[in-house]
Amino acid sequence: MDLILFIIFAMFAVASALALIFQTHPVNSALSLIGVMVSLAVLYLLLGAEFIAAAQLVVYAGAIMVLFLFVIMLLNAGEERNPWKAPIMARLAAPVLLWLAACAVYVILGLPGYKSVSFGAFTAGGPKEIGMAIFTKYLLPFEVTSVLILIAIVGAMVLARKEID
């Protein structure tokens, strides 16, 4: 059952990701990105990470993508013209892809205690466990990240204000 669901949603995620790249209309691309995020949330759920799955839906699919869509609709962005004719992209794409793949392989193989996952093996993904981990073991990274986000918000305010004046 888990495997069937995993295959369905993994295929849906990959198909949405491909659609995101090959669609020429920005609204179609934005909706494909929502498809990717929702199917990723289901994959998290299958692996036992309940809280991450819900946060993925609330934050990414629910809030950030609504803003994306809002901006696309507000600017009334039309179809992209000649999406495949950017010469720098055509030359850089293959090397960058290879480099990213190499990085991913290097990181995964270098992980301590690397072993493959199985469905239902991980059960510490609830809100309580995540909260304990964030506020005890990873308190400093968590606080530093929140300060970083606060700085980003203040920066965005300052930039926006300059344009209004």
Place this chain on the structure above:
Amino acid sequence: MELLGNFFVITLVKTGLVAFILLTTLAYLQWIERKVIAHVQARVGPYRVGPHGLLQPLADVVKLMTKEDLIPDHVNPFFYVLAPFMAVALALTNIAVIPFGPAIEIFGHKTNLGLADINIGVLLILAVSSLGVYGIALGGWASNNKYALMGGLRSSAQMISYELPMTLAIAAPLLLSNSLNLREIVDTQSGYVLGFIPNWNVFTGGQIFGFLLFMIAAFAETNRIPFDLPEAENELVAGFHTEYSSMKFAGFFMAEYANMITVCSVATLLFLGGWHSPVPSEAGSGIVAALIFFGAAAILFFHAMHAARPFDKITFPVFGLIFGALGAVFLAGAFVWPALGAALNGLFWYAAKTLALLFVFIWIRATLPRFRYDQLMRFAWLFMFPAALLNMLITALFVALKG
């Protein structure tokens, strides 16, 4: 295998039942709304189809289904068709995690009144309702009409803005209950303080302020008056559903009412003690429901004897008999069969609280005028957000001091 089979059969039966009851409630909620608003405005409301317009919802469904399903030339057909389906599907999904009553035992099977009992129930409701904005925003955009687009844009801005105070208002009772499971949250609200004050979050948890904030945000999230800017008919024709007809229009309508039922259920579960009775069982909570039904039956029989209209002589006694029979069932539950009584009373109080909140929604619609858009946004960010944050901080302090 037998366990799995039982699970599937029970879940299928429960899903069918819940879907049937929910869709009937959706249809009749609209009848109730029209009747209540009519009486507030000193009219009689729907009256022609069936006794007191009771068959009006059926007539409406037939009308909507047989109307021409028009797809205008200038729309984006894929998203135009997708949008109402998304709205309905996401609105109905939320009902799956809402518990309606205590755990019961039927023919030796122990089962919960409610579909899915999951640990992140509250988070799932927030997640699915935050996705609900796509139905409206896409419908507005795909219609390729300036009024519809304005409605879609307004709704996305409004729903994002009010999601924040709503989530913060929800966080306070979660802190008190120390759980995200709706069933556990309701269980922590059982019992009575000083023997008569129900131990609900809104009373003993001190969440009266949080409850009001949640309800205000809920009005905005469901696009109801006074926050129905996305469909403001005097500025935007009909807002995001201007170009929709037939069942696609009905889809948006159903989504709005289903969302109302969801937010009222969540308010009941988080703040008003879910299915726990406001009267302690020592004071006879078992017979309160029976007394209410018998009272309704008595009023109906009295009016049947002094009928103002000829056919009231037939319809009032029929409904009086139905209410009387319901009262008898509750009485049997209280004295003969305690297991039945517990389940029925749970369902009764849950339904009574949810319907009372739905009545408030309708009442406000009949009373208040619409906000202006800048007032709406200023209210969200300058009052609702700080107030909800303060409410959560004070609750957190209270929980921390209590240990």
